[in-house]
Amino acid sequence: xxxGSLLAVDLVLAVLVAAGWLGGGAAAAVRRRPLALAxxxxxxLATLARAITITALARAGWWFVAEKVLVAAxxxxxxxxxxxxxxxxxxxxxxxxxxxxLFAGYATxxxxxxxxxxxxPASVGAGLLTVAGVVTATAVSWRALGVRPPRVLSRVxxxxxxxxxxxxxxxxxxPNATPVVPHDHAYRDERTxxxxxxxxxxxxxxxxxxxxxxxxxxxxxNAQVPGPELTATVGDVVEVTLRNRDIGRGVTLHWHxxxxxxxxxxxxxxxxxxxxxxxxxxxxxxxxxAGTYWYHTHAVSDVGxxxxxxxxxxxxxxxxVGLDATIPVHTLAGRPLPDARVEPVAAGTPVxxxxxxTDSTTHRYALAGTAFRVAAxxxxxxxxxxxxxxxAVLIPAGGRYDLVFDAPxxxxxxxxxxxxxxxxxxxxxxxxxxxxxxxxxxGAAAAVPWSRFDRTFTLVLDRGLDLHDLLPRYAHTxxxxxxxxxxxxxxxxxxxxxxxxxxxxxxxxxxxxxxxHVLVLxxxxxxxxxxxxxxxxxxxxxxxxxxxxxxxxNPGVWANHCHNLxxxxxxxxxxxxYS
Amino acid sequence: MRKxxxxxxxxxxxxxxxxxxFAAVGGFTRPWGDDAYAxxxxxxxxxxxxxxxxxxxxxxLARAPGRLIGLALLPIxxxxxxxxxxxxxxxxxxxxxxxxxxxxxIGGLHALNGIIAVHVVVAVLRGARKLSDPEPADSxxxxxxxxxxx
Numbered sequence: 001x002x003x004g005s006l007l008a009v010d011l012v013l014a015v016l017v018a019a020g021w022l023g024g025g026a027a028a029a030v031r032r033r034p035l036a037l038a039x040x041x042x043x044x045l046a047t048l049a050r051a052i053t054i055t056a057l058a059r060a061g062w063w064f065v066a067e068k069v070l071v072a073a074x075x076x077x078x079x080x081x082x083x084x085x086x087x088x089x090x091x092x093x094x095x096x097x098x099x100x101x102l103f104a105g106y107a108t109x110x111x112x113x114x115x116x117x118x119x120x121p122a123s124v125g126a127g128l129l130t131v132a133g134v135v136t137a138t139a140v141s142w143r144a145l146g147v148r149p150p151r152v153l154s155r156v157x158x159x160x161x162x163x164x165x166x167x168x169x170x171x172x173x174x175p176n177a178t179p180v181v182p183h184d185h186a187y188r189d190e191r192t193x194x195x196x197x198x199x200x201x202x203x204x205x206x207x208x209x210x211x212x213x214x215x216x217x218x219x220x221x222n223a224q225v226p227g228p229e230l231t232a233t234v235g236d237v238v239e240v241t242l243r244n245r246d247i248g249r250g251v252t253l254h255w256h257x258x259x260x261x262x263x264x265x266x267x268x269x270x271x272x273x274x275x276x277x278x279x280x281x282x283x284x285x286x287x288x289x290a291g292t293y294w295y296h297t298h299a300v301s302d303v304g305x306x307x308x309x310x311x312x313x314x315x316x317x318x319x320x321v322g323l324d325a326t327i328p329v330h331t332l333a334g335r336p337l338p339d340a341r342v343e344p345v346a347a348g349t350p351v352x353x354x355x356x357x358t359d360s361t362t363h364r365y366a367l368a369g370t371a372f373r374v375a376a377x378x379x380x381x382x383x384x385x386x387x388x389x390x391x392a393v394l395i396p397a398g399g400r401y402d403l404v405f406d407a408p409x410x411x412x413x414x415x416x417x418x419x420x421x422x423x424x425x426x427x428x429x430x431x432x433x434x435x436x437x438x439x440x441x442x443g444a445a446a447a448v449p450w451s452r453f454d455r456t457f458t459l460v461l462d463r464g465l466d467l468h469d470l471l472p473r474y475a476h477t478x479x480x481x482x483x484x485x486x487x488x489x490x491x492x493x494x495x496x497x498x499x500x501x502x503x504x505x506x507x508x509x510x511x512x513x514x515x516x517h518v519l520v521l522x523x524x525x526x527x528x529x530x531x532x533x534x535x536x537x538x539x540x541x542x543x544x545x546x547x548x549x550x551x552x553x554n555p556g557v558w559a560n561h562c563h564n565l566x567x568x569x570x571x572x573x574x575x576x577x578y579s
Numbered sequence: 580m581r582k583x584x585x586x587x588x589x590x591x592x593x594x595x596x597x598x599x600x601f602a603a604v605g606g607f608t609r610p611w612g613d614d615a616y617a618x619x620x621x622x623x624x625x626x627x628x629x630x631x632x633x634x635x636x637x638x639x640l641a642r643a644p645g646r647l648i649g650l651a652l653l654p655i656x657x658x659x660x661x662x663x664x665x666x667x668x669x670x671x672x673x674x675x676x677x678x679x680x681x682x683x684x685i686g687g688l689h690a691l692n693g694i695i696a697v698h699v700v701v702a703v704l705r706g707a708r709k710l711s712d713p714e715p716a717d718s719x720x721x722x723x724x725x726x727x728x729x
Contacts, residue, residue, distance in 0.1 A: 004670075008667055008670060008671070011663065011667070012667070015660060015663060019656065019660070022656065026649050029645060029649065030645075030646055030649075109656075116663070144639070144645060144648065145645065334609075474624075506666055506667070506669075506670035507669075507670060542670065
């Protein structure tokens with residue numbers, strides 16, 4: 001069973017435990033003896049089952065069980081201890097065990113709330129607040145059921161509740177000293193001064209575009225979605241003038257996967273100010289990485305990209321040979337882009353399909369009718385890619401795969417989530433049950449270029465309650481904090497940096513670090529066995545643990561975030577900065 | 580306070596009716612997107628929990644019989660389970676975001692739990708109204724007795 005499924009099963013068991021104790025308590029209060037006994041038995045069995053799931057999760061990593069071991073386990077034991085010994089005296093009035101059963105229910109519900117609303121890391125503050133809530137709820141039940149608790153017990157309960165509330169609140173409310181990211185600093189301009197050899201102008205504005213024959217309102221570069229395809233050859237100096245006609249919330253250009261100097265990275269409030277209507281900004285950088293990339297606005301990026309402010313950036317290593325097609329997949333107003341395209345091609349022509357996922361969720365691509373190789377992922381060539389047939393690839397949000405093949409005599413077609421998007425002729429194929437390529441085992445392995453790491457950071461991805469401008473929200477969190485309260489990772493120029501990224505949540509997080517490509521070291525403790533993978537966008541699925549590393553060679557302040565842009569908006573954004 | 584209990588449980592019932600309506604809105608929105616269920620999730624994650632808490636509080640303050648207070652507390656638990664079921668159903672997808680067979684099963688439980696919850700709220704509203712204006716034929720003693728097991 002995967003760690004992700006274990007997390008889900010454990011959550012279901014936790015609900016059963018809490019519901020069993022609470023239901024048993026309520027049944028006992030109204031003297032439904034058999035029902036009370038049955039529900040308590042369910043709770044007890046589910047508690048035992050949880051011991052198994054928690055042990056299994058602990059083997060996957062402490063991150064998955066911290067609060068379960070430190071908060072839920074003691075509370076569950078207290079629950080069993082309170083409810084258990086009463087069975088001997090249960091021959092009498094079943095109502096006498098109502099309060100212990102309810103206490104067990106409150107304790108296990110409290111622990112469940114800590115898991116769902118607080119998550120990782122377990123904190124003393126959250127634990128104490130839970131204890132206070134459990135004691136208070138039990139005291140209220142005592143009164144409501146008209147049972148007179150022993151005087152000593154009620155005094156102890158009062159002291160514990162008040163003490164826990166005061167300490168817990170104190171620990172929770174006192175803000176941690178978060179090193180502040182220097183937003184709105186004087187942006188240091190590191191633009192290359194060389195004369196541009198490729199010039200483009202992108203004008204952002206609202207527009208009406210046609211998607212599968214229907215007009216939809218969009219935000220567009222040069223009134224088209226996707227924006228113009230920018231191409232260059234290695235060695236070019238690219239200059240892009242960005243103008244904003246009427247996007248009220250501002251625009252910028254981020255070169256996704258292109259490791260430009262920090263001042264050209266296009267993150268508003270960090271590397272530049274957002275370009276307001278009527279303003280312009282000139283980006284200039286040397287095209288020294290060949291490969292498939294894309295650009296998009298990073299100002300109000302969730303809405304902006306979804307509405308259409310994106311386009312393709314392709315840098316060719318030299319003169320083009322054969323057929324080179326870019327396929328940027330997007331969902332605009334609920335409709336899939338691009339429209340299906342048929343392009344007949346002579347047999348034997350070398351074809352390169354540049355697949356790009358510009359959405360916030362993973363897409364499944366299947367190339368039918370031909371054998372192919374995955375030549376590059378995220379712009380970096382793979383080492384020794386082997387020939388694949390009837391195999392699908394999953395591309396994470398923001399990711400790119402280059403598929404290459406020599407055109408066969410018969411037509412070939414690319415299906416995205418089952419929809420034919422690009423073909424060289426009519427092809428009918430059911431690709432739904434094809435196996436999926438695992439890039440960690442594809443191609444020829446090579447040694448990791450570093451033997452030691454100067455800095456190691458662990459990012460635990462989860463959900464939790466958070467105060468944002470004093471409004472509570474159910475944020476996507478990193479190490480228990482949400483933007484802007486996540487401390488930045490500070491590195492020095494030349495450091496070899498290792499990230500361990502752990503997904504505790506129930507949803508995929510496509511991770512994206514700006515300004516650097518990271519080398520995948522391992523996933524779920526199994527070392528990457530295929531070609532070295534230098535990625536800028538990779539899916540960390542529920543329950544997965546990824547280890548990636550990079551050399552800190554591009555100074556500045558870099559966004560480091562989840563590329564499901566709605567998650568980034570809801571807190572899952574932080575920064576990597578050079579000291 | 581008994582009036583407040585009636586009003587708050589009536590509002591809770593209205594919000595539940597709206598919740599079913601919003602579920603249908605989400606189900607029939609075309610093209611389907613993440614926003615389709617926005618109303619359903621706002622109502623379900625904010626309005627219904629708040630009204631559930633308020634109703635339980637009103638029941639306690641109105642000195643309703645224990646069984647009725649218990650019944651008024653039940654929607655809170657069912658709403659929490661409801662949110663968890665929705666989360667698990669959404670999470671039960673393969674890597675490409677396509678539902679596994681488990682997803683629709685859990686989704687079905689979400690609908691079932693919703694039906695149970697709305698019946699509980701109807702029972703709470705009935706109890707609250709009975710508490711608020713006991714019929715002349717029934718003495719108030721009947722209300723007190725209703726707290727005892729049948």
